[in-house]
Amino acid sequence: MSTLRLVREPKKSEPILPNAVLGTLFFIIAESMLFAGFISGYIVVEANYPPGMWPPPEQPRLPIEVTAVTTTMLLASGVLLWWAGRRFRESADAAKSPMGLAVLLGALFVGVQGVEWVQLIGEGLTLTSSSFGGFFYVIVGAHAMHAMPAIVILLRQRQRMLRGELKPDAFAAARLFWYFVVLVWPVLYWTVYL
Amino acid sequence: MALLPVLMMLSTPALACPVCGGGGANAQAYIDTMIFLSALPLLLLGGVAFFFWWKTMRVTVDEEPSGRLPQARPQP
Amino acid sequence: MSEAAVHPDGHEHDHHDHEMTFVEKWIFPLDHKYIGKQYLFTGMVMALFGGFLAYAFRMQLAWPGTDIPLFGHMSPAEYNAAVTNHGTIMIFWVAMPVLIAAFGNFLIPLMVGADDMVFPRLNRLSYQVFLLSAIVIVASLFVPGGGFGGAWTAYPPLSAVAAYNLTPQGSTMWLLAVALEFIAFLIGGINFITTAMNSRAPGMTWEKVPMVVWMICIASILFMASVGPLMAGAVMLLFDQTIGTGFFDPARGGDPILWQHLFWFFGHPEVYVVLLPATGMVAEIVPTFARKKLFGYKTVLFTAIGTGVLSFFVWAHHQFIAGIDPRMANVFTITTVLISIPIAEMMFLYIATLYGGSIRFTTPMLWALGFIFAFLIGGVTGIPLGASGADIYFHDSYFVIAHFHFTFFPIAFIGTFAGLTYWYPKMFGRMMNETLGKIHFWGTMISFHCLFIPMFVLGLAGQHRRIYDFTNFPELGVPFLQDIRVFCTSALLVLLAFQFVFLYNFIVSMFRGEKASENPWNANTLEWATPSPPGHGNFKEFPNVYRGPYEYSVPDRESDFWPQHHPA
Amino acid sequence: MIEMLRPQVSSFAGEIDSLIVMVTLIVGFWYLLTKGMFLYLLMAFRAKPGQKAQYITGKEKHLKKWVTIPHLVIILCDVVLVAGAVRVWYNVKQFMPEAEQTIRIVGQQWAWTFVHPGPDGELDTDDDIAMIDELHVQAGVTYHFMLESKDVLHDFSVPVFRLKQDAIPGRRILGWFKPEVAGEFDIQCAEMCGIGHGIMGAKLYVETPEQHAMWVNDNSLTEVAAATQTEVQR
Known part of the structure; x- marks a missing residue:
């Protein structure tokens, strides 16, 4: 490598993605595989049942229509957050309202989901009532366990944004995580509800 | 790799197979999820690697025509 | 070197050369070196514990039913718990923390020329979660009912239903510990990859990164991409155990094969997760002591990546006779045999590196060569297992035991000893005793081969794993086979005895060893540009990188090494 | 070797x-x-x-x-x-060759039950012979086996046959073997199945046609066999 002697002093290169975003990206890959595991389990157990027996006939049906509405809300919240990220580059003030709306829609989604759960438990669908119930609560619960911390993080970031302290890297990482939460949901909806 | 589908076809519907004992749908579900689970990480990581490669190319062209500037490269 | 005073990755807190207190160093460290050492020491303690379990059940196998010194009489339940936890501990609490977490933490920032990991707090959290998991797994052996005894693979329904395994608390704690451990390494892995990608010294392009950094990063990526399904399975199994769902219970509409599906999806890549860092360390040590450039840097790298990619396609070979579609067995035989190609090629490249070298047989080099020597056996004996037809006979036999100990022992112990003896001067600022090191090397290598080579014969004779007392089976209780078992156990006792030579050397050298210079091995990589041991913040002057890590014996140069950070 | x-x-x-x-x-x-x-x-x-x-x-x-x-x-x-x-x-x-006889093998913690077809050569008839931890087969005859498990995973492993197959609760697994040499051999469980895994063995008797006919004759329709059989068939 003697040609290297001609090379000038190396200089520090800017990372392609900031630390926080890169870390989140790899975390998301691991999390995607978690959901892939759940979905695989669901598909395999579903196939064990004869046609028409899944979900088990005596178990309550899932509220497909209501959830379709909430799914739309969640997707809208993802779009709003993306828009907030665009406006954040101009100024923190411009991003305030779309971000607030995005968090609100996300929280509403989780809230409606919670109400649905309470109803379903009342109708007799529980973790132990059937494999279907088990998978429903575990998969949807796993999603909620991602959505709720994400909402808390976004709320805190909004506070920082109002104070003008929000770092772009942290905001980008949180946005990326929220996109994951938003985009994985339609897949789960399609698998579990439909 | 072209051998794989041939081998899959070649065999009679598996008899010594516990999974198939559970019915054809179940065996198919296992095959589907096997493909799904195996392919998904490679797609995800391949996507990330491609993104980095693409970014690197763009940055290198923008800033350093010689292309010698050190840049982070895609992880596999 | 105009940037020397500036932190390359723009850390705001300036922490150069300030003396850390005991608490800052060992209780709540943020410094990657101390977190790495914490991982190392925890891993060593767990290795002793796992070794003790091995001692206990090997004694039982050699002299069934007798009182075991330091253990007492061993019941079948205790035997099952011992083999289960020996396997789990050695893989998840010894190989993983030492190879990936300890060396990864210690080496990555030093080798890429950074002052610390990019997320020091997450790094500390990772160790704390790991320590908690270690406490839980050890405690699980002492709860009422005893430790979990359903084999490290934990196949349900045995692991899921307390009425079957009779260890309700033991199995839940075992599962909890494994899940916690995964979380710890998930956090750690994110840190390693981000650091290696974003904090590299100026000039360190991807083909100038030392091989061990590459390998640990590839291993971390493999781990993160494969652990998800098992985490999903662990959650479901935990619900099965605790609140009585039926994900894996056929009586309740579940599917027991599903667990194997999710478990082995992680289980096989896991082998490469621990293998790659060990081969990475060998790739550092062999060039240093052969005074040779690593033969085919890029090819080694591509074999590692190829191994990683293929490792996602081989996992079902663990289930040939355990319930996959037989047609799939054909496919997985092909992929399994295919994965032998990159691994074999990697070994060829390491051996080729020796050609034309000037080999110095120091202790680290002996260990690195010992790794290649022993791992070759482990590699070739994997092929009869991957070949589906032969696996019908070998599955779950002692052939498997011998095979994976010939891979895991070189990885987790021989590789670790190579790395430890090589980086010891950098870790602790003193040299280890070479004579004791060589005694330890030869004692360990010979007794290790005596311990596991006879097990191939036992496997050929049809002896199964995880059996409490072989004298219950007329075919296996014959004196010839029993003599082999006694021989294996004797070799294990010798092997364990020699580890105390190492421990003595390790501890005494820390205080009384000869002071190490900055670069005692005349190596090229960046960690040798720091003081021994490096202070907080690592580098006195942050280095720039001018060349690859393996420029040894470059023609027309007086010295036979050329550190990466020396300007031309 | x-x-x-x-x-x-x-x-x-x-x-x-x-x-x-x-x-x-x-x-x-x-x-x-x-x-x-x-x-x-x-x-x-x-x-x-x-x-x-x-x-x-x-x-x-x-x-x-x-x-x-x-x-x-x-x-x-x-x-x-x-x-x-x-x-x-x-x-x-x-590949499954044509069966001349079919047997049922049931694993449970920690014993094997072998249901032999009895004199009429048909399984699931009244003259089935159920034995605990003893499998009697005739050399030179192709057997199909139906492998079942009552509780956890077991593995029907016969080292002299070079045969291994997991038994899975809730599933019936089909397989085959054809013994060729008469003698007395071990059957083992090769999948961890709990505390008694280390003692879960059985005996395999490969018999010549005459011996096998005698054994079938001795055991068919005896009180013991009938009692065991009703127990085995739940």
């Missing part, structure tokens, strides 16, 4: 053994060659005073071939290995 340690009793035992021998020969050849090369290099290139190591990058064509050629030959060997392995696998696990 394996038959010295464990006799070949089933029709496919020899096939599996020769596959193992073939794999060992191919792999062993490469192993010895590699290790010989390794040890030779260690001896030839140990440090000598005043001698500097060579500078080889690994990009040189004439050196690269020393890695590329073995690499290609290994691929070739792999093809042979896979072909052999798949052939044996197909014969043992995928």
